[in-house]
Amino acid sequence: MKKPILIIIFLIGIIISLSIVKVIVYNGLSTSGVYVGKVEEEVNFYKTQNAKLLEKLLTLSSLTNIAEKAKKEGFTNEGNLLMVLKTSKPLAVRP
């Protein structure tokens, strides 16, 4: 066979094989949309959970919350507070 015909056959062969590869790849990818959708859903879920946990963390570590909790536990500068002990005996008993 003559050289130009060989080149043409070779090029046509490449075009056909690349087209087949493209069809195969696209075929594979077309079904991965479902997988991508699931992954995105999962990522969004974790993002949301992360944001919710951060909200909780910031609320718990805020000074407003700590001061409120501390006051409940009796840490206060107010001198007129009456502390009621729930135990039957004082904490320190003279021997």
Place this chain on the structure above:
Amino acid sequence: MKWRYPFVFITFLIFFTLVIGRLFYWQIVKAEELSGMAKSQYNGVIKVLPRRGEIKTSDGFPIVANKVSYLLYINPTEVKDKNKTIYTLSSLLDISIASVSSQLIPDRLWVPIKSGIDAKKKEEIEKIKLPAIGFEERYARFYPEASTAAHLVGFVGKNEFGEDKGYFGLEGFYDRLLKGKEGYAVELHDVLGRPILAKRNNNARGSDGGNLLLSIDRSVQFLTEQKLKDGIEKYGALGGMVGIMDPANGDIIALSSMPSFAPQKYWEYDESLYKNPFITNTYEPGSTLKPIIMASALDAGLITTQTKCNICSGPVRVSDYDLHTWNDKYYKDTNMIEVIQHSDNIGMVFVAQKLGVDRMISYLTKFGIGKSTDIDLQGETVPSFKARSAWYDVDLATTGFGQGISITPIELLTAFSTFANGGKLLQPRVVTAFENANGEVLRIPAKVKGTPISEKTAKIMTEILVNAVEKGEAQWTKLKGYRIAGKTGTASIPVKGHYDPNSTIASFIGFAPVDAPRFVMLVILEKPTSSIYAAETAAPLFFDIAKDLLSYYGIPPSE
């Protein structure tokens, strides 16, 4: 039979002409419309909303962050039991029946009902399994420290297009930086609406908003707010404010004003509460302005600390007005140290007259009075001086003791800081650095705006102010062992052309420790009722906060 060939040829020609014509119609004439229809079928444009930047205090804690919230929407075409849906949503979301009912327009597919629903509420609604409703996830502003520093941070509301927009304080001033840039992502879908990976295009993504790093010390801010709240209750004041600045660089350490509002539910408060009075309210500062006037005269070389006041033996008459001291006590031949110590109005008239109108205006301008301090908060008011031609002798005299002139608290705090840092006037600032979405930090350097007085004058004035604390009216409340420079101010309130005799604005301004000032603080109480005098209201509150601040900074007593 010859006609058959032309007949077949012409038939084919007509047929192909029709086909080509039709193709031309679809491909050229209708191309754009069809292309659009096709795109709308498989293309999905997703609006990528940027996350608004956080506002962090000096310890890196976000006092303004974002939390997940939900928008509840409804598809009216899918509503089966209209009445049940209306009543259920109305009771669950705490909105009127009429409001829900008006939203259920039959020809619409998507109607928003309520935004800002938290996760707990969402779960509660989902349990009911109402048909036709759905949730859209969004981010809303979240304030871990509740209403702390509300005036400082401002709030996020909506603009005329229903988009988030920052108003007042930092949210307003830095709105463009905080809000970020909206982006769009194009996504191709298959026939079932699933995304096609090979055709995903994220090129048009925007960017999240930048974060602000503040000079505000969260602990000091919290402490200040608690003390101010207690102080307002204790002294029966209408309101109050406290501003604390680092005199070394102009950093605002804490800024608190009351009554305040909760930025999370700003719409429940009166609009008048949104403004930050520390930068927007003007008032006649009274005696807290005396050190500025005295320092001006000292710096100009018109007086020394030992200059005798030769008009201080009694009230003085200026332009048909009799001017008195606040307690009608007079000190003959008193010197300038004692003038500040006794907060002597007549002594200050003497100083003001020595200074003259032109020098007075010149020095006040150098101290930044009558000009914007350029603080990075939205809404600063700039009260200007009256025209030079409108200054009469009595104006000069009364300005000497801080009446007849209006300033904002931030102006006074900034001007007073010059005594604590060797005479430099600094630009007050709340934001010290920006952090972009990639975590890159850009620091903002401190800015010196001028040097109104020399270092020597600043030192002399500091000692005069230490003496005022040690021997003045507020000496009973001073902190033992610490050298603190300060001045009380009991300012009369102008009402319809005269001063209200029964109410005052009580203030105290000072800095500590004198040898290496760590903070300058201004405390203002509006119309205290337990006493009208600052020495009995604002001064004890100042020292109460100062005591905790010195302890917080680990500064031991020097004496």
